[in-house]
Amino acid sequence: MMLINPSADIPIIQVSILKNxxxxxxxxxxxVLYQFRKDGVAIFGSGMSYHNMVEFRKSEKVNDGVVVDEIFDSFLNEVLTGDVDAKKEILYWDKVPPGLDSHPPGEADHLMPLIVNIGAGGSSPGRNIFSSVYMHKFILSGFIWDKE
Structure with a gap:
């Protein structure tokens, strides 16, 4: 947060994700956090749209140029930038065929902050503000809800 506000004159409260x-x-x-957002409080969530440590380690040894999470990244983009009904589809992220490949069971802790931000976004659609292919193998995307 020091990069965003070097004077550090804005209070920051950290909220952890649930272990479950x-x-x-x-x-x-x-x-619930959306109510604070309506009062001008910024809500930040960190994590990754893809987080499979086994695949990360494999890619250090083998770089075949195959992007492994294109389908899941497309799913995230459709859901997060869509309307309220589309946003509900995030509840079933693990049913999307590459969902559990992108975030294996018990390792979705990097996806949960994004899901919190979806709720904090209210009824407005999100916008993709960042998309990059990491290590020639993994698409990582970032989203913002700046309307409403």
Whole structure:
């Protein structure tokens, strides 16, 4: 946060994700935080749209140029930049065929902050503000909700 506000004159409160990685509960946390957002409080979530440590380690040894998470990244983009009904599809991220490849069971802790932010975004669609291919193999995307 020092890069965003070097004077550090804005209070910051850290909220942890739940250990259970329950998508609906994280979405509901975001909906509660939305009330603060309406009062001008910024909500930040960190994590990654892809986080499979086994694949990261493999790619250090083998660089075949195959991007492994294009389908899941497309799913995220459709859901997060869509309307309210589209955003509900995030509850089923693990049912999308490459969902569990992108975030293996028990390792979705890098996806949960994004789900909190979806709830904090209210009814407005998000915008993709960052998309990059990491190590020639993994698409990493970032989103913002700056309307409403």
């Amino acid at each position: 990685q329950n998508t609906k509960q994280h979405l509901n946390i975001g909906k």
